[in-house]
Amino acid sequence: MIQVENLQKHFTIHHLDKTLRAIQGISFSVEKGQFLGIVGKSGSGKSTILKSIYGTYRPQSGAIYYESESFGNINLAEATDQEIIHLRKYEIGYVSQFLSVMPRTSAFELVEQSALETGKSPEEAITEAKETLSDFDIDESLWNNYPNYFSGGEKLRLNIARAVVKKPRLLLLDEPTASLDDASKLKVREAIEKLKLQGTTLIGIFHDLEFMEGLCDEVFTMQKGVVNS
Numbered sequence: 001m002i003q004v005e006n007l008q009k010h011f012t013i014h015h016l017d018k019t020l021r022a023i024q025g026i027s028f029s030v031e032k033g034q035f036l037g038i039v040g041k042s043g044s045g046k047s048t049i050l051k052s053i054y055g056t057y058r059p060q061s062g063a064i065y066y067e068s069e070s071f072g073n074i075n076l077a078e079a080t081d082q083e084i085i086h087l088r089k090y091e092i093g094y095v096s097q098f099l100s101v102m103p104r105t106s107a108f109e110l111v112e113q114s115a116l117e118t119g120k121s122p123e124e125a126i127t128e129a130k131e132t133l134s135d136f137d138i139d140e141s142l143w144n145n146y147p148n149y150f151s152g153g154e155k156l157r158l159n160i161a162r163a164v165v166k167k168p169r170l171l172l173l174d175e176p177t178a179s180l181d182d183a184s185k186l187k188v189r190e191a192i193e194k195l196k197l198q199g200t201t202l203i204g205i206f207h208d209l210e211f212m213e214g215l216c217d218e219v220f221t222m223q224k225g226v227v228n229s
């Protein structure tokens with residue numbers, strides 16, 4: 001489903017006149033429906049890998065081949081902005097520990113809009129938004145509220161619900177359980193298991209190794225920009 005070859009990304013820090021090598025020589029592949037876990041120290045380049053796959057960062061060299069439904073095999077490292085936007089809408093989800101909300105949009109509308117984006121009918125989008133919000137234990141009294149007022153854990157669960165309602169083919173998880181309590185983590189774990197059964201391919205970064213136990217098909221450890229296997 002995804003094959004990363006010799007990926008390299010560096011950042012130019014202009015005010016320090018310095019180049020920072022975030023990742024170099026990263027190669028791995030993930031089969032359809034598998035879950036790859038990435039662990040490693042802070043600053044070792046884990047998020048840079050996910051952001052390169054999601055098209056947020058453009059790597060300097062290397063390739064990211066993705067078996068897309070819309071375009072066939074596509075190198076995400078060289079995809080156009082239009083292709084990336086299309087894939088984000090229909091195929092690739094990204095969940096970080098931060099929720100970016102739209103002003104004056106309720107929690108329910110956020111999830112509903114996400115479902116509508118994938119081409120669901122308004123009725124289907126409403127049904128699926130309700131199901132997903134319930135799945136993630138977001139209290140019904142909060143559905144019409146603005147997420148700005150949510151607690152940290154509620155925001156995280158909403159963030160994941162918004163990605164999961166799309167049933168993406170590839171889901172990138174950048175520490176989505178940071179600061180969640182055990183009950184909420186369990187919900188996230190159940191959702192991941194459900195997605196896997198539906199055939200979603202996942203790549204996830206977690207600090208909580210206990211959480212990953214038995215969930216990932218493979219785990220690799222990053223050390224200062226390179227994979228340490």
Ligand SMILES: Nc1ncnc2c1ncn2[C@@H]1O[C@H](COP(=O)(O)OP(=O)(O)OP(=O)(O)O)[C@@H](O)[C@H]1O
Pocket residue numbers: 011020021022040041042043044045046047048049
């Ligand atoms: N946009 C950016 N501009 C400059 N430097 C960056 C940028 N993004 C990441 N870096 C640098 O690249 C390196 C890798 O960062 P990255 O966020 O990938 O690490 P990480 O392993 O995900 O860390 P953490 O576990 O703390 O989230 C770090 O030294 C970071 O400062």
